[in-house]
Amino acid sequence: MNVFQPIGHVVFAFLAAVGRLAVFTGLALSHAVRPPFYFRIIGRHMLEIGYFSLPVVGMTAIFAGMVIALQSFTGFARFNAEGAIANVVALSITRELAPVLTGLMVSGRIGAAIAAEIGTMRVTEQVDALTTLSTNPFKYLVAPRLIAGLTMLPILVFVADIIGILGGYIVGVYQLGFNPANYLQNTYDFIETLDVVSGLVKAGVFGFIVTLMGCYHGYYSKGGAQGVGQATTNAVVSASILILLFNYILTGIFFAADV
Amino acid sequence: MSEPQIKIRMRDVHKRFGAKVVLDGFDLDVRAGESLVVIGGSGVGKSVMLKCILGILSPDSGSITVDGIEVAGAGSTEHEAVNAKIGMLFQGAALFDSMTVVENVAFSVTARHNVGRRAAREIALQKLAMVGLKPDVAERYPSELSGGMKKRAGLARAIAADPEILFFDEPTTGLDPLMGDIINDLIVHCVEETGATALTITHDMHSARKIADRIAMIYNGKIIWIGNVDEIDRAADPYLDQFIHGRTEGPIKMAVRR
Incomplete structure (x- = not known):
């Protein structure tokens, strides 16, 4: 019977963690939609997540676009379909690469920062101090970050779409010798609204995941510097895994809707 | 003479973390306008007591009222209203x-x-x-x-x-004796100036004597002695006597080995 004891422990611990996350998410969402709203703080986080992530996201997108153009040329040249490169770049950037890579980069940049900041506030009793000052930590710390993540990621991904396609254009025109006008015309003719919209929906979900994981792990961190370090790691790892998981789930939903 | 008005009343409060019982039938009355200092060793539940009043932790059972309003098991809205009366120095x-x-x-x-x-x-x-x-x-x-x-x-x-109410959590801990005394004076000054009810937790006896009107000692999750600050040296309680003189020998057994 001792075999079942450790298994039971793991199962209960897992269920407890899932339940705690569900309660946390519910509380955070309920506070995000009820007044009072801290507009200045929401604005500050929007600036941090949206504007200051632009260089990182831009670099990621341009190289991703360039690589896709080169790699698909290698593949498509084998059956004389080089003309489809513009389409492949546009499709893979808008549907997949821009949202996923942006989500992962932002989870490293923002998710880690959120977990470290809220975690430090937790272990130095600043979160408790908020409570004593009649300010709900969910409303003041969690909700503004969730709102900023949910709204800023789609904008970031839209920018990444444009820069990624530009990267493909640069390689296509200057390295592979495509006609610039043809390349742009191909991109424009081929791309559909759903390609871009599905990527932007993914981006919103990823933004929510990144900020939620940062807040959750920061909020429940304990035990000083080591605990905060652990919370930061957990925030980035769990956000990255959830991004890839939800990327598959959402792609499946859009695939079913498409066919 | 009428009974002094009770600002904070805690009755039979229980709180445990896993197997560790922290508050075990805890009773305490804080009178309006007084400065009450709760003394006790590290990890005996002094901070847990404050956090239960503030709603940062919720007690497992028992009753806590602030100005007659029940806060044990209350929702966040009620706590926000009650906490609006409380200022805390961490x-x-x-x-x-x-x-x-x-x-x-x-x-x-x-x-x-x-x-x-x-x-x-x-x-x-x-x-x-x-x-x-x-x-x-x-x-x-x-x-x-x-x-x-x-x-x-x-x-x-x-x-x-x-x-209306001020909480002080170990106000002199981590300060040199001079700065500690300056903070003590400031606390006395601020409490007098604002007329607030003060509840302090500390293990610094010098600070306790200076700030307190009344002193309560917590041990094993209960208040074992409570009285005016000038009675403390005449009290016959062996636990209190050991604590205020800082002796290692006596009825208080420190859990050093785990």
Whole structure:
């Protein structure tokens, strides 16, 4: 019977963690939609997540676009379909690469920062101090970050779409010798609204995941510097895994809707 | 003579973490306008007691009332209303390090009262002057302050919204004896000035004697002795006697080995 004891422990611990996350998410969402709203703080986080992530996201997108153009040329040249490169770049950037890579980069940049900041506030009793000052930590710390993540990621991904396609254009025109006008015309003719919209929906979900994981792990961190370090790691790892998981789930939903 | 009015009443409060029982049938009355100091060793539940009143932790059972309003098991809205009467000085001051000192104090004012940004700043500067911090310190960030200055700023934040009740969590811990005494004097001064009810937890007997009207000793999750500060040396309680004289031998067994 001792075999079942450790298994039971793991199962209960897992269920407890899932339940705690569900309660946390519910509380955070309920506070995000009820007044009072801290507009200045929401604005500050929007600036941090949206504007200051632009260089990182831009670099990621341009190289991703360039690589896709080169790699698909290698593949498509084998059956004389080089003309489809513009389409492949546009499709893979808008549907997949821009949202996923942006989500992962932002989870490293923002998710880690959120977990470290809220975690430090937790272990130095600043979160408790908020409570004593009649300010709900969910409303003041969690909700503004969730709102900023949910709204800023789609904008970031839209920018990444444009820069990624530009990267493909640069390689296509200057390295592979495509006609610039043809390349742009191909991109424009081929791309559909759903390609871009599905990527932007993914981006919103990823933004929510990144900020939620940062807040959750920061909020429940304990035990000083080591605990905060652990919370930061957990925030980035769990956000990255959830991004890839939800990327598959959402792609499946859009695939079913498409066919 | 009428009975003194009770500000905070705790009855049969139980709280445990896993197998560890922290509060075990805890009773305490804090009278309006008095300064009560709760003493006790490390890890006996002093902080848990404060956190249960504030709603940061919820007790497993029992009753806690503040001005007659039940807070044990209350929702966050009720707690916010009750906490609006309470100002707290944290052990590490717990100043928000993303804000300057004056913003920290003004935060407390705007969270409680419907005043404008500029008015809140004026009040904050007054309160900082009250604890002996000059306006040039006000514009600094908490990380640029010494321990004593942080405590002063934390005190200013605690009294900024003119609370009816003040909590002090180990006010002198981590300070040198001189700075500790300055903080003690400030606490006495602020409590007198505001007329607030004060509840302090500490293990510093010098500080307790200075701040307290009454002293209560907590041991094994219960109050084992409570009385006026001048009775403490005449009390025959062996636990209290051991604690205030800091002896290692006596009825209190420290859990050193685990």
